[in-house]
Amino acid sequence: AQTVTQSQPEMSVQEAETVTLSCTYDTSENNYYLFWYKQPPSRQMILVIRQEAYKQQNATENRFSVNFQKAAKSFSLKISDSQLGDTAMYFCAFMKHGRGDMRFGAGTRLTVKP
């Protein structure tokens, strides 16, 4: 079974600074996807960024980028120019190709301070 580990229960960052959230996972699969989801106080689950394991290039979405290290099974999220609206719980998730369901980490609560 796949496991996803987020070792930082809470983090904080000053507005406009950069922060990196860590995620490691354990799998014997070769084809899979990794995701970062954001959960603001509204509880809504919002997709931040997606990475396909067969792609070597790291995914980027505006201020959000990942550092995907397949051999190390590491998938960290970097948020640049942090904004107050980035304050949320962030979940790292793993999806095996052909399954459609996800395994989640325990989450990292990020607070952006003004």
Added chain:
Amino acid sequence: EAQVTQNPRYLITVTGKKLTVTCSQNMNHEYMSWYRQDPGLGLRQIYYSMNVEVTDKGDVPEGYKVSRKEKRNFPLILESPSPNQTSLYFCASSTDRGQSDPGRNTEAFFGQGTRLTVV
């Protein structure tokens, strides 16, 4: 608009009173899942469905039932709720484009969540 509709959003019930949380998606996704979210534990999978009439247990299935009679609906049933089932529940639907279908994105869409309290 592509969406997953989950109802109700809030529910307070008593121990032993059967309840159903509904989930419906309008994206023709083959995969649907139920998760529960508890502090410090993230989202844990309760049940999973690969398609109509095909369901599988997740990591925490005890005390829950599901059915997938139609592709769009995936209700979660608690036959005899207990206080340890107090939690935040999410339904999700997803598709998997694989490497051979660049026209589709692999992602999961989530319902708005159901806050269930069992007293």
